[in-house]
Amino acid sequence: MNWDEFGDWGRRISDWAQDYHLTVGDRPVRAQTRPGDILNALPVTPPDSPEDMETVFRDFENIVMPGITHWQHPRFFAYFNANAAAPSVLAEFLVSAIAPQCMLWQTSPAATEMETRMMDWLRQSLGLPAGFEGVIQDSASSATLAAVLTMRERALNWTGNISGLAGNPQLRVYCSAEVHTSVDRAIWISGIGQDNLVRVPISGDWRGMDPDALDAAIRADKAAGLTPAGVILCVGGTGTGATDPVDACLQIAEAHGLYTHVDAAWAGSAMICPEFRHYWPGIERADSIVFNPHKWLGVQFDCSAHFLRNPDDLVRTLAIQPEYLKTHGHDGIINYSEWSVPLGRRFRALKIWFLLRTYGLEGLRERLRNHVRWSEALHDKLAATPDFEITSTRMWSLFTFRHAPRGVSELDDLNLRLLNAINDDGRIYLTQTRVDGNLVIRFQAGQFETTEADVMMAYDVITEIAEALA
Template sequence: MDRDTFREWSRRAADWGVDYRDGVRDRPVRAQVQPGSIAALIPDAPPEGAESMEAIFADFEAKILPGMTHWQHPRFFAYFPANAAPVSVVAEYLVSAMAAQCMLWQTSPAATELEVRVVDWMRQALGLPDGFAGVIQDSASTATLAAVLTMRERALDWKGNSAGLAGQPRLRVYCSEHVHTSIDRAIWISGIGEDNLVRIPTSGPLRGMDAARLEAAVAADRAAGMIPAGIIACIGGTSVGGTDDVNPVADVAARNGLYLHVDAAWAGSAMICPEFRHYWHGAERADSIVFNPHKWLGAQFDCSIQFLRDPESLVKTLAIKPEYLKTHGKDGIINFSEWSVPLGRRFRALKLWFLLRAHGLEGLRKMIRDHVSWARRHCERIRATRGFEIVSEPMLSLYSFRHIAGDDRDLDMHNLSLVEKINADGRIYVTQTRVDGRVAIRFQVGQFETTTADVDFAYDVITEIAGSLN
């Protein structure tokens, strides 16, 4: 591709992106295809010769686009959002064009220094105290893995990386029943093992872990010759927003010398609004915190911030410094590859910088406040509608409900059928979960361009399709 062709197709791709976002509301939210249907359109073998960009782009629109679920659709009420504010997309154009490998300060000084600055901007925006440093990881899964590796090393007096886990006492990590599966994966990959992830029963309207039971579990494990290593607290769990009361959990961590990691991947964005910070009182006592600006805040994936009280512990756990990665003649610099599992790093800070400047904190606060308000209103409308019951009350902009068939049909199968029919209809997109062993339908408001009319429309679709099942 020569420079003129590169210019032409760069412009056409940008124009396509604008047109796509303008028209995404008219598309079905979830891909309306069957498994294998897209693969059947792609040749089995790679092309031997070059093909024209016209042909490639035409195939993209004809064969790939129909198989895409539209996460930027304003009627996406499933999972948690993966927002990409338009200004963030523009920043990603620039990042892709430069294609810098930002693993060390010297490989792109601006990338490192901007990351330091915008992470501190976010610390201030969330109301966290001075003393926290941070790094932009690719996802909360990686940030949690880094935290688990650090708690492992600290518990083993920094000998795990060198000596391995064989012959060591069993390590134990504690969490609630509502944590994300990324915690399970971190436990697997770290070598601690699923059997050593202790799930503490939850209670109360926010389904937080019981601190007394947590302390009893730690004491019992220590008495049995095991090594309690750390606690993972949850703010806004994926299923129904399960949220731990962090202060009592932090008390247990402090009394027992345990590393405390707080997973606020989704809900952390809401902490830019002071009125929501009661949900994570005590988070400032954690050793590390993760939240994802690429979920609710509008920074295009991937962009996950891990705040650290003691970055040196993380660096001691993860840093490898061969000669070819040293920056000679410079002191006091940060090489963020030493703060993360992968060596390679994208220039993630640029999109966050663009986003914060283009919208300002007040613009982002208004969006989050609207989403919370609209979700709560939607919950009350469903509550007041015959044939529905609320399963979990709103946690920020997430709640869950169930439809009652009114006859002897199996309610779990009935609600799974309702979810599938809603999603096959294509006008909105929701997901299911299980609460106390029973199927419930999750509803969360969070897409960057959702309006109050979209939320009202979702109520109409849900009640219409539920009525058709009766």
């Protein structure tokens, strides 16, 4: 295929994409294939001779699409949505076409300067105070890793990158049991070690970290000759939406001189609505904050917004400047590759620009408020249904529940069978988690095109299949 043919195929694929998004609700949400089906449909060896695009595209539809779980389905109520609003998709198309590598200001000034402006637009949208600066990471996992590396370097007086961890003090990082497993990975990769990730007990309806227990853990480690390095807080955890008491925990961390990172990967998007900001009071005390516009806000994956109260600490931790990466003759420029672990960077800011301009903050707020309102209605309806019980406090548009008929002792097994039957049915897609050791079913509304009818259909599917199992 050459560029002379690209226009025809570009139009055809654009039409296909439009039809896909308009009709995706007619498909089963989760892929219906069995393990190995796609692998076995693909030739074992690569082709020696070129094949025409007609054949390639036909195989895409016949081989690839049956094995796709449809994250853009309006009844995808599992995990957290990886949304793809139409303007964001168009921006990604343009970025793919021009294909810039945006590691330095000079390798694409527009990408760097738009990233600076878009991160400030997002800062204002969330109500964060002036002074916070931001960088777009690929995911919250990368932002958390960058934060943990910064914690490590600050605690070691910036010697870890040079001399390694051997012979240095044993570092400690504090979080609750509700944080995402990306925190564990960051602890592994940073060399701090799993045994030095201290799990602070949780309390309250929000299943958040107990501030008194956090203070006691830090004091005990200091008394034992260990070196506290940082605290990682959670706002809207994946399992139940767990949210730490941000203000109280940040005050304790500040009193002990510890670096703080707040993971609001999903729920951070909700902070564009002022009425939800009571979930993170005192956020201005945090050193590092991350949220994913590619989840609830509608920006195409991948796009993670990482805010820093003092970016100099991050740059001091990650920046490296061989001669071939220096920009001579320009002062005061930002090279965002010095703010992230990867050197290579995509032009992610363009899709934020497209999205915010075509929907506006009020258009996005309306969507989020609808998701929360419709989820609350489903929550209340299930709570009033015999043999169902709500198992965690509703947080924004997320709650957990289980089927608990009288006389049934093996509720974990029953609910796993119910979940599998729901997902095999194909009309909706849910996932499981555990609350206080019990297996429960998790519901979260956040797909960009979800309607009230889609959310209410979840009630019909859940109760219908539960009755059939009984």
